[in-house]
Amino acid sequence: MEFSHNDNNNLPLTKFESMLKTNHVLFFDSEEFENIIHHYLNQGKIALAKKAIKLGLDQHPTSINLKLFKVEVFVFEDNLPEADTLLNELHSLDPMNEEIYIQKANVYSKKDNHEQAIEVLKKALQLTDDVVDLYSLIGMEYLFLDQFEEAKTYFMKCLESDLNDYSALYNIIYCFEFLKQHEEAISYLNLFLDKNPYCEVAWHQLGKQYFTLKDYNKALTSFDFAIISDDTFVGAYLERGKVLEKLKRYEDAIENYTITLQLDEPTSFALLRIGSCYEKLNNDDLALQFYDRTVHEDPLLDKGWIAITRFYNRKKNYQKALYFINRAINIDSENVTYWKLYSQINHRLNFYEEAERGFKKTLELGNYELNTWLSRGDLLIKLGEPQAAIYNFEQALDFYPESAELEYRLAGLYFSLNENNKGTFHLKNGLRLNEEYAFIIEELFPKVSNKLFVKNLLKTNP
Template identity: 55%
Template structure:
């Protein structure tokens, strides 16, 4: 049975859900159905949204807006052909409906044809009386295309329309940051703050921009204004703490991190930063306490295990250090810096086989730092594999062809391997670079038995005369 208007529940959602539980039929305005469907779509309740569309179209079969919502659901469910067919029908009825263009753009976007999506959204602007949503969609399409300049312009339009649209504000700043235009971001945020002086989000973002360009005094001021605007803004306290750390004001930094813990439940990241501050203050016991709190709070935070590793490594407790670096590697075994630390610890423990393996992992994962090649070669040499050490240094020279540490160490190892022909060639290569022989001591001091030999002296003297 149909209910009279004075029997209807007050809220459309409540009324609709009541209807679904009974055999009664309630009548709604088309706009009510639109609100109902939007509500369910926004909450991810697709099946209820579909019911709303179905019943809505039964009561209002000519509603273009409900049919457009049907298109939205079809696109969501990847029923693209049905969606496009329905859009074709709707465009014949209302060719100036912006939502038709938006839904077609959505289809192109799902198909990774972002250029076509942008073109359709720009057409939608011509028919729109409220372009805010379209500019937001345009901004996202430009982000997909890595066109950060155009994305920035689109999101700026959104902020112009609604200065409280913090999502778009964040996106504007994200674009500035990606373009590494920190000065531009600072100018933009200062202009924004002229009309929104108590916006904690803008002050927070401004502080971060100043931090990027190492204007720490200005960054601190910005974070303090963010806190004045909202004294429970955890992000501002945390960022202020990081700046104070960079300024060496570790006790003040700890106070700010502790404030974040007092406002909300403690986080592993806050514990980690407090631990690092105590480590800088040489308070090892307190640092240790907070590092252990870090991994207790989040056992999967590999940086926490690395912090404990470094603490024990620095106090030369290598047995504990190797235990904890393995914890970090169990979480992120693809991190070359963890493998490098592992190699350094095994080297200190004189576990040269394990150190060799760890250095190999370090390089295989993309760490080509100079000291990686030098230390790896030393480990392999100590392990009795001088020829392998020479090969490692040769690989390093591909990245650092003019590095004298690599060249002189190569000469020494080639001499030890009795490869005197290549040793002479490498020594001459080194002396061509080291014209004043300021770095020759790297060879002579490390390998005195060869550095002072007759044949090396002849080569050195030859280059002395040449220079």
């Protein structure tokens, strides 16, 4: 029984809390203690649950259910040896109690011994008629093992026993999706909907499968049925909006996203999508208005800052773009995409030192794309820092040892520094890898390309 301070069933709880304040020990039957402990555990009040367990066992020392609550707390606190010891004692007293097996499986699971947990849970299945929760627990253990087919089987058993077990339905679809079995998921959901035609969750999931397969018309129909089943289903309106965007029906998409703002607290996702739709409709004022609302609603959503920065980028208003990307970086300085945009914008504004700094930060954050190394190195060349550029390109060669673009740049740099042996080595590597990139020498190092021996190397090496 779940207690509530708004009903008449909370007398044992009130009596218990009064006892704690006065230190007068009162008597409760074991079931009352169980309800009190259950209440505190659900509320996350572990200290009070432990007090109730201790007092309960003082008054009812042979109660197996109260001892099982003690096991539950041991497991919660990662005191697994104590939990194991107590469970073994309880098993010897009541070997047919399925809850003992469930808690034993919980201990195994905590130890990452999921195979053993499954074995114990399957034994528990033989001891009870209430199998739905056990099917779910077994399914979760299979998920921990990444055995998605087996997990799917047990979650399906849950749903067969209880058509309203939406948690099981979500887990089934998760397994289908992980296995990339979208067609199979569609078949399963259609069979489920034959039995439960007004299940908005199933229609919603069906629409998402069709969306993944780019069958947008069927996806739209599925989300329509989800909304018919529950016209307050925010998720269905959001997904319907996404489909309408794919169909380039931007005004209809805006209408669906707007409905979600009326049904619930505004989400940054909906505001962002509305802004994007208005931008596609060339309504810049409203697009900006919703992008602003997006970053105000959720400053940590990088997609909002990226959208507003790219908006100004497309308009070639680089000062405004820079203003917003700087704001974004002030909020999250570890975001690689922000730093890449920062570098690109500064480059367009001819702020080469800032652009180079941005690419350097991008690399420090682990973004090792070839284009990042090339862009940073080219900026270092422009800034008159050949040694730093060489170091940058040589680091890049560790990641891209067969890159002609890197070899030609290193060749040009070494020739500029009159280190002709090294220059020749890299130039020959570049020519071997891809002759067509030889224009890099002329483009980035015009003085080098005019040197006679470099011209001869370019001619004589195929």
